[in-house]
Amino acid sequence: MSPKYVDKKERIKAIAQIALKLFAQRGYSATHVNQIADEAGIGKSTVYEYFKTKEDLFFAAIKEWMFQFESQLAEQIKDRKDPIEKLNAVADLTMQWVEPMDPSTLRLSLEILRHSLMENGIFRKRRHLMKELHAGSKHLVIDVLLEGISKGVFKPKIAQDTENIAINLLAYLDGISLHSMISENYIDLKRQINFYMQHLLQTILVDPDLLTRFQTEPAQQRFLPA
Template identity: 30%
Template sequence: LYYDRIVGHNKPLKMTPKIIDKKQKKEKILKAAMKVFASKGVANTIMNDIAKEACIGKGTIYEYFKSKDEMIVEAFNYFINQLNSELEKDLQKLTDPIEKLKTMISTLVKFTEKSLTETIEIILDFWAEGIRQKYETKTYILNLKETYNDYRNIIIKILEDGIKENKIKKVNTKNVASIIIAILDGIMLQWFIDKNVINLSSISEDIHRLIFEGIGKTIKSGGIL
């Protein structure tokens, strides 16, 4: 008995509480949501589908997300953050505006190709959901306008730098940026409808040529910058 009291055998064992990384758990749920959204579509997905994919109870999801609408917004932001990370990584070491714009276009195309059908289906679903929510009273709204503005402003800044460095013609930078985004959107949509029509692996060079033959400054040797 004395020994038991000394070593504590007569005391209840204390269990160390399991430490849950909430950020990691939330990311796991978002990844599961993205996968389900891609296979079933945003509109057809229910919370139970996501819970099964994440291998957690349905109630656990509501500890992180109040509703499906909130999860849609969070999943959209997660997707955009992934894309932005790719862009930042590819652009941060570049200084030449022409190379920056070429790289941005290539990265956006490669990101779509790398993620294959899942990416474009989710983009289209998010786009449709954002339009739907615009005309409904929603607490959580996909801010497509802000997203487009962000990318438009990045391109505008690159174009302005190119004009200052005399590498790009004086153009309406806002219009040209909008045209570039429209080209990329159109290519993704066509590729989604029929992947045999467009080869994403080679189309970036054609986009570069089309754009820079229009806005690139012609140097004395006759080439296009």
């Protein structure tokens, strides 16, 4: 039943994943540590063996969520060679996550937002830890940008701005995803993202003609459902 040496990292990850599922279903305060332990088939005390508090567990769960995104992103980037295509991978992956319109995704996003906004929200208290949650994806994007520069596809002078560009892109994708999830009727996610990517590429591409390579349709703005 109880092997003497356990891979703690693995165990923490497993518990966090189960917690993530429940938090996504019921929200933070309606999910009890007991339920998480039950779902994991272990005792509540065991959960507390690996996490100091419920808040820690929640934070770890969200971290796990973001890490999943990050590693999928790394995967996708690895699979493409063209820097433009690699940049596109970020947008594609975002759409893959949002598109299924899984309410869990929306619930989790709201929960994160809530805990960032509320006086005593968990992410409010740990603002200093939040950076590192985004750091992974950010660096992936930065690397793509740098690679693009060295390959002569992106303008050399953006080199000093890679971090800002990465942040802007990821923040935009976060924002537009949330919006899209909240009101599915009003936003054509693909068009919106296309629109942003166009502007971004126009700014950073050495040869704007390359734009046509990925842009499949004219990004006319349409907000209202037909």
